Amino acid sequence: MNTTNLIAALLAWGMLGQANAANTLVFCSEASPAGFDIAQYTAGTDNDAAEPLYNRLAEFEPGGTLAVPALATAWEVSADGLAWTFHLREGVKFHHNAGFTPSRALNADDVLFTFNRMLDPQHPFRQAYPAEFPYFTSMGLDRNIESVSKTGPMTVVFRLRQVDAAFIQNLAMNFASILSAEYAEQLMASGKPGDINRRPIGTGPFMFSRYQKDAQIRYKANPDYWAPAQVKLNQLVFSINTDPSVRLQKLRKNECQVTLNPRPADVAALKQNPRLKVLEQPGYNLGYLAYNTLRAPLDQLAVRQALDMAIDKPRILQAIYQGAGQAASNAMPPTQWGYDPSIKDAPFDPEKAKALLAQAGVKAGTEITLWAMPVQRPYNPDARLMAQMLQADWAKVGIKANIVSYEWGEYIKRVKKGEHDVVLFGWTGDNGDPDNWLGTLFSCASVGSNNVSQWCDPAYDQLVTQAKQVTDRPTRIGLYQQAQQRLKQQLPITPIAHSTVNQPVSAQVEGFVVSPLGRNSFTGVQLVD
Incomplete structure (x- = not known):
């Protein structure tokens, strides 16, 4: 077996040693996600698990709260504030994964599927796979969005009943991640609509590989990501550890390179470790x-x-x-x-x-x-x-x-x-x-x-x-x-x-930014010697 195949086999068998050997970053997370259909969930654990997989029309700038273009390159708001028109990015590909091969790039139909499923209790996919959307409803979007329609293959219009001053901020949140309408159709046809939650497909920088509850989630780099310079890791692994002492032990041994939520009593010692960095930010x-x-x-x-x-x-x-x-x-x-x-x-x-x-x-x-x-x-x-x-x-x-x-x-x-x-x-x-x-x-x-x-x-x-x-x-x-x-x-x-948020990371990690919104994003993150 050659070196490349050996590394692949070790990764597949869960025998990961030094992460740098395969340009793999391990994140020691604190709990198992409930699923990957992120519109159904609100917890930070669920958001973290979905973050590598998806994009939204707009997204928050790294380390900030400003909504910037993502799957939409631009948007306009009507004079009365009730119509929002989004222009979609050309050439964005959904993941080739989970037995799914997309036949087309992202278009307006994907945006319509994503939001109409949440808007319409009688939506065919929602009937086949019943789900609740707590964020969407708790912000009143189910009542305030009158319609989502397309005026062309790459243009989508949201019509509101009332002005919503936070609308673009809301659409930058994880629950508004854009799903593949084509994948949903395939799941419906195969009688497996629940796989949208178990075998996720998105446009994000990483593709889903596998998930073992209370153990790990594995992702692999998306070779077709629309912003290729932002994918700097071959593999991303979430190692799930509820015990903070276990997370810190793994960080010190370089068995993971990023973790979260250290006990306050451990922070001073972490700051003294030359192989680590502790990123600190006032808690939002x-x-x-x-x-x-x-x-x-x-x-x-x-x-x-x-x-x-x-x-x-x-x-x-x-x-x-x-x-x-x-x-x-x-x-x-x-x-x-x-x-x-x-x-x-x-x-x-x-x-x-x-x-x-x-x-x-x-x-x-x-x-x-x-x-x-x-x-x-x-x-x-x-x-x-x-x-x-x-x-x-x-x-x-x-x-x-x-x-x-x-x-x-x-x-x-x-x-x-x-x-x-x-x-x-x-x-x-x-x-x-x-x-x-x-x-x-x-x-x-x-x-x-x-x-x-x-x-x-x-x-x-x-x-x-x-x-x-x-x-x-x-x-x-x-x-x-x-x-x-x-x-x-x-x-x-x-x-x-x-x-106060203290986030310990390996000194080898570059590009990781503590988000005021509590997101752990690995877009643009890399490991250096």
């Missing part, structure tokens, strides 16, 4: 506690206020974040434009909390469930310990919190169904617009998806809806600040912290 994120407002006794504002003021937040920040985070009092980070700095937390006051609970008729010893994430997230480095500290705080005011956890994918699914009483959750901003926080997480439309508090407040909803329908930024800021005040008053969540 929020770790928070969400109260299920549809469940007694949490449906009472006084109860939520009591639980909120019984939390010793400084103690939690010291123990969990260890200097790598700042206390959060608002529903979005201070780095987000439109943030209201006047919002403050209620003072820590266990005695007042006891009185509020008594007035609400909640007896000492009342039990609730407190759900804790099973994985590290950028906004919460140790959810289990945080849950234990909350449990102790609430025990002092007479509330018995029983800690619950599930595998990450199952956890998300059950939380969105509202099975919890109180849940530790969080968010990293996706598109740089306040609506991605205040609308996506707390609007009535997002109940059942990203609004895990199940909170629907008409006064609040009117404010965030109105803010999205105007394009003047000062006007939008005023409306969003009113919404933040209303949210703080009604308290469907307790904000805990905004964490």
